Amino acid sequence: MSVQPLAQSAGSLAHPLGQPLAASLVQSVDWLAVAPPLIAAVVALGVLVADLFLPEARKAVLGWISVAGLVAAALMLLPLLDGDRATFCLNGTPRACSYTADHFTLVIQFLVLGGALLAALLSITTLDDDRRRVPPGEFWFLLLSATAGAALLPASRDLATLIVALEVASLPAFALVGIRYGDRRSSEAALKFFLSSVTATAVSLMGVSFVYASTGTLYLTQVAQRLPDTAGQLHTLAQAGVVLTLIGFAFKTAAVPFHFWVPDTYVGAPLPVAAYLSVVGKAVGFSGLILVTVVAFPSYADVWGPALAVLAALTMTVGNVGALRQQATRAHSAVRLLAWSSVGQAGYLLVPIAAAGYAENARKAIGSTVAYALMYAVVNLGAFAVAAVVGRGRARNRISDYRGLYATNPVTALLLAFFLLCLAGLPPGIIGLFAKVTVFSAAVDAGLGWLAVVMAVNVVIALFYYLQWTALLFRAPEGEAARHRVPAPLTAAIALAGLAGVALSGAPQLVLRFAATGLF
16 A cells, blocks of 8 residues: 655654654555564454453454464464565665664564464463453453564554554553452562563663664664764763663563563463563563674673673572472462563573574574574473463462372373473473573584573573473372363463474474574
């Protein structure tokens, strides 16, 4: 669809520093390029309207409509594989675009939409079990809206769109965490999540405003070109803008010391929401961090490279020690362990981004982060799906509740063991092992030997609690073992995660080629 510009004279406008502003506010739109997030947003509105007219007994259909919408959005990635597409670009400046559907964008959108699809399958059962406290129409609207923002973010190529996408992905998530009526723990988790995210957004906005004041542009490629040539009187302002922007995204990735909201939020949220945050929420934070570091701020690699290396070391250590300290008999200890484990995994994901600050081919190093993120998404969602199964019969969801799971649900127990071994990086979880090797190699190739040593130590620490939980699955149950009925949506979620994990372990090159070829 093409629309003629309304104001040709807009090209004569200029920033106070002398750089011209966008030539036009009205442009042709590549609807195919924007289809994945757009479909999620349209289905979200459709579900909200349909909720007004459907009788209570038929509102379960909203979940299946949402699942169908997510599948349709994911399928729209296929026509985009034939080449890079961009829209909302400056006239006469093809590289200065607000939305770009390149290789990096498509891989992250696939991760986001796939993760949201599995979370949606988990949610169908949760809403059936807890319909009185979780309104289905609002739940599905919020989940799809957050997914639309998360799918928009990796395609964002200017700082304004990046911040807007970040907030569209985050604001519905606050409500999802606290959506259960009358649940004090859920409300407290939502408040803690909200306050931490608002702080991160405020810091990011201040950083973006400083960067814009220094460079006169919001487009990432133009920021990268102009930052090295910033005038002397604006150099300090530019440095402050870079630092504040990075701090804001560090909050979103749950990097230490900005991780404090994670355990309580995961425990207080409905389990499918915790699963969604652990995968899609991380994808949002890390894709944003990659864009601002590698694409917008490459000239400041000597600043963000060492800073992210230190954050990676702290994050993986604190996360793994926190998981190690979980008591098997404590209420919700299984979810808490997965929460602390996700913090530790965030540390591993930060390693290649930090290495990109030292490597000659920074954009190639980013492929290791994406390869690891894809592995983590599949197996972590699978572990949460099994936790949802056990949580149906054991509301406290303690690690000790998993004792003897093999005796009652052998297939479920074997799949959970497989997921945990993948997270630990042990066979038969070959994809987990290879993904860790690629991250380790990225650190070594960048000359970050000390970080590789820290990572190796943390992998050993993580082995203990992953193997301890795995062994518990095959021990003799204490007393009469509880049998866990697995509804069809939960079965589908576990099966999809299991099939994907096995397929990637059998053909790891499907993911690991990103680490070899890069993504940009």
